[in-house]
Amino acid sequence: MLEFTALLAVGVAAGALNAVGGGGTFVTLPALVAAxxxxxxxxxxxxxxxxxxxxxxxxxxxxxxxxxxxxSRTALTATSLLGSAVGAGLLLALPSESFRVAVPWLLAFATVVLAFGRSISRLLSTAIGRPVDLSARSVLIGQFVLAAYGGYFGGAVGILTLAFWSVGLGLDPAKGNPTRIVQLAAIYGTAAVLFLVASDVPTHPVPVLAVLLGAIGGGFAGARLARRMPARVVRGIVLTTAVTMTVLYFLRG
Structure with a gap:
């Protein structure tokens, strides 16, 4: 019962983090390993x-x-679903150790882009003489790669997504946060179906259920809270989460 309660609290924290700025996987993954x-x-x-x-x-x-x-939102979501299926299939078929080694570096890159993305976008615009504005095809290609990463590992896929949109389109992280959540749900959805069917996740129902129940409450409450926050506060939370996750992943080795 104590373990169930602890994992329930982990789920609340992870759901709220994902809703506000991303990073829920970093909370749940070590907790489930500890379980x-x-x-x-x-x-x-x-x-x-x-x-x-x-x-x-x-x-x-x-x-x-x-x-x-x-x-279009439909094309973006369809691409997230497809990319996630590819990434989840790779996780089930291949060892994940080599990819996990790259995660801290991916997070470091995403953190730098989030912190300086809009400035980078302006510098690129000045250099090429026009605003940086990726084509729909380029956005979909990038989204497919991010979704495959999300299906394979999942850690910080939301942060990487916001970083990609920030540099490639100049999209403000606070404004793009709701769209990030929708795409995150699409990525999780496809991968979750494959994991339930083809992995041994169903053999661990109690810890999964505890985190799941907590994440529902945390996710809804976190989103409601984030909608009432000023844009600069949301941007600050996103960046703080990114920095914290990067440091912790490097410390984990």
Missing amino acids: GLPAVTANAASTVALLPGAVASAWAYRKDVVQVGTT
Whole structure:
């Protein structure tokens, strides 16, 4: 019962983090490993457990979703679903150790881009003599790669997504946060179905259920809170989460 309560609290924190700025996987993954799940299983179980929380956040944000550049929302979501399926398939078929080694460096890159993305975008615009504005095709290619990463590992996929949109389209992270949540739900959704069918996640129902229930409440409450925050506060939380996650991942080695 003590373990269930602790994992429930972990789920609340992870759901709220994902809703406000991203980083829920960093909270759930070590907690599930500590609960006795193998690392790869814990990674898959984290995705399954965080899916309902992401859906709850997406519902709370439904009126604030914006279009990403000239790319239609339908095309963007379909690409996220497809890329996630590819990434989840790779996780089930291949060892994940080599990819996990690259995660801190990906996070460091994403943090730098988030911190200086709009400035980088302005510098690029000045250098090429026009605003940086990726085509719909380029956005979809980038989204596919990010979704594959999200299906394979999931850690900080939301932060990387905001970084990509910030540099490629000049999209403000606070304004793009609701759209990020919708795409996160799509990525988690496809991967979760594959993990439930083809992995050993269903053999660990108690820890998964505990995190899942907590993430629903945390995801909905976090989204409601974020909608009332000033844009600069949301940007600060996103950047603080990114920096914290990067440092912690490097410390984990």
